[in-house]
Amino acid sequence: MGKIWHQYGWILKTVVGSAIFAVGFALFLEPNDMNPGGVSGLAMAVVELTGLGSVGILTILINLPLFIIGGLKIGRRFFFGSLLGMLLSSVLIDGLAVVRMPPMEPLISALYGGVICGLGLGIVFVCGTSTGGSDILVRLLKLRYRNVPIGQISMSVDVFVVVLTGLVFRDVSKALYTGVTVFICGKVVDAVVYRFDYSNVALIISKQYEAVAEAIGKKLDRGATFLHGEGSFSHEGTKVVLAAVKKQQITELKELVMEIDPAAFVIVQEAHQVLGDGFSRYSKNSL
Secondary structure (H helix, E strand, O other): OHHHHHHHHHHHHHHHHHHHHHHHHHHHHHHHOOOOOHHHHHHHHHHHHHOOOOHHHHHHHHHHHHHHHHHHHHOHHHHHHHHHHHHHHHHHHHHHOOOOOOOOOHHHHHHHHHHHHHHHHHHHHHOOOOOOOHHHHHHHHHHHOOOOOHHHHHHHHHHHHHHHHHHHHOOHHHHHHHHHHHHHHHHHHHHHHHHHHEEEEEEEEOOOHHHHHHHHHHHOOOOOEEEEEEOOOOOOEEEEEEEEEEHHHHHHHHHHHHHHOOOOEEEEEEEEOOEOOOOEOOOOOOO
């Protein structure tokens, strides 16, 4: 069962993420002439300008050339997964258009729409696919700008749509509300994509360094490294224990160290993308 989930679980995640995105867009943003940016937002502006077609159908048409490029650059799984995400989200956006939400404050719509759409997009990005459109462009840009979080790239791309929204609907307030949506959406995407990829690194200064390192290995199943240190006042040589642990292990680590040496000096800091045994592995397509 675990092997099947590992191989095909990304399909279910793509379906769930795409459905969540469609709910946020169709129920909170589109009724208030706001959007989370991207191709769906561009399609919404074009429909408003021309009065032709629907947001879902136009989204599919704009997506076609982007899919060809994405399939060639990123791979088959991304292509077919994104195709699934794009078709599902587009159909659901049109299907949910018949649902009439009660009137609500624009700011509430912008906030909730941004959070829900960001949650959906984050789930889709995590499993290595997209909902098509500008998401494909964002993934392609991520290959070029490796050190920039994917949510920030998405926000940058969507700035154009924010400006376009203001021009099309001739309403500065709608453009500003859309800006709030884009900002919130990008932040939520980063939170979903990177929240499971944070660990902690601890620097432990203790005279019982050997016992501390041994306990970390036995009780936490984590490795430790000795760094050579020297006291600035006493100039006595010592060894500093360096250990990387999962966030949920940090409390146990501190208790473990204090049991061995109550006088130990412990420095804990967050670490993003710890690579190696027991953590994640590097991939050129990682987010």
